[in-house]
Amino acid sequence: MTPSRSNGAMTLDTTKDDFLVRVSNARSDERRSVSAVMARVRDGYFGNTPDKQLNAAMDDMFDDIIETLGAQAAPSKETSHIGRMAEGFPLFGLGESGTRKSSTFARMIHTRPEFAGFSYVPHENSSALLSVKAPSPCTLRVLGVTIARAMGLPTSETLKENVVWDDIMDHLPARGIRVIHIDEFQHVLENRNRLDIAKIRNTMKRVLQTPGHPVWMLVTGMPEVGLALEGDTQTWRRKSYVFFPELDFSRHAGKCRTMVQFFAKERAGLDCEAFTTDQNIHRLMHASLYRLGIAIDVVIKAIRVALKAGSSELTTEHFAKAYKAFAGCPDAENPFLASGFIELKVDQHLTRLLESRKERTGGSKAASK
Known part of the structure; x- marks a missing residue:
């Protein structure tokens, strides 16, 4: 049994699944309100x-x-395809x-x-x-x-x-x-x-x-x-x-901007003009490895952050918070906050962090011998 949607609102058939009943009953009105909007956002499809x-x-x-x-299936007298x-x-x-x-x-x-x-x-x-x-x-x-x-x-x-x-x-x-x-x-x-x-x-x-x-x-x-x-x-x-193909800023900035507007304005009802500058669109592309599917995921995560904050607009701060939540990076390595974002290596932050820690630990042990 799965959630169903009607007119953009998410409804649950709670007659068969006790787990969904417990989850639904535990949610506040604010969380239900956010989910109603997020259902419309996630139902949206941006053609390309x-x-x-x-x-x-x-x-x-x-x-x-x-x-x-x-x-x-042609008749046997039709022999041109034989x-x-x-x-x-x-x-x-x-x-x-x-x-x-x-x-x-x-x-x-x-x-x-x-x-x-x-x-x-x-x-x-x-x-x-x-x-x-x-x-x-x-x-x-x-x-x-x-x-x-x-x-x-x-x-x-x-x-x-x-x-x-x-x-x-x-x-x-x-x-x-x-x-x-x-x-x-x-x-x-x-x-x-x-x-x-x-x-x-x-x-x-x-x-x-x-x-x-x-x-x-x-x-x-x-x-x-x-x-x-x-x-x-x-x-x-x-x-x-x-x-x-992967995104290229010089060729796809307009397309990426339109994508942000589609999900933020049309699906979530959030103003996003302050965010959709060339620099911020470039930040979004870089943060997403220049891949449209990842960029869409980042936008959807940022919209959820904005809705939970009760904001009527989608801002860079919402993107930075959303990105930190799933990338695990500090502000200095957050492409939505760092001034030199274009130089940042944005994927596998936790993996690189652990590798760096191992190198430091190994170096300390070697020095103490």
Whole structure:
């Protein structure tokens, strides 16, 4: 049982879950008020160039599906396509962590009418799409087991790699699966040698070329995921890409400013003009590793800080407080407070702090010997 939303307000079906009842009863009116606004904020979606590119790429994929399956089903007298293998192709969504690959593909999956009836729950999924996330660590066998479970097939920890993939191939036509989405695909490639990658590549090609039932693939992950099929000319010529680039201040300051205004003004009802100077937008970009998804997370955290403070505007102080809460950094290393913010190394502050402490401790011990 999960919270539901109606007209932007969050409501709870508290008839089944004692834990949610206790949490709900313990909250003050102020906290409930903040949550009502935050529900609207978190329901907001800020579209971006990759959204448009993905939409166009999906149009092309669906056209290819129609054309490929149409040729496959053509009357026997139509012989112009004979000799061409009926095969799907992979569409890659590639970018660094925090660039919104997963959320953009997930939104597309839930908004495209071609995928109507989709569900992550096997027995509730009536669409032609299967969507899984590669666990970490992930071998080719583990990926196969993950896909088989999403298809509702019986699995066990003793299933061999070739057996599970044979089972998948046998059941793809019966289940009517035409598109398979694999998120976090870089997990499949971690610590793999050339022979392993070749096996992964061949397995993917086998799925794309399922005899009598070609399948198309959506593959999202880090940039190195593109290597999975680069070495195979037959599949390389058919694949397609949507890239999720990192932000650049000179080119994307306006877009980032519009994003802040969208969440602060339109969704939360907060004035944000004082914050949206060029310098503050640059601070936000740097604090977010120049990745839009992280920048959105930082803005949403800052909005919560502002709402809890009862403020009617979103200020730099709210960003600084929000950033300190999740980064754990002192004011001198907070990009929303430091004058030389552009020189700050903003990620893994606690890791660097512990490493520095170990170095100091080690140096002290060495000096005392």
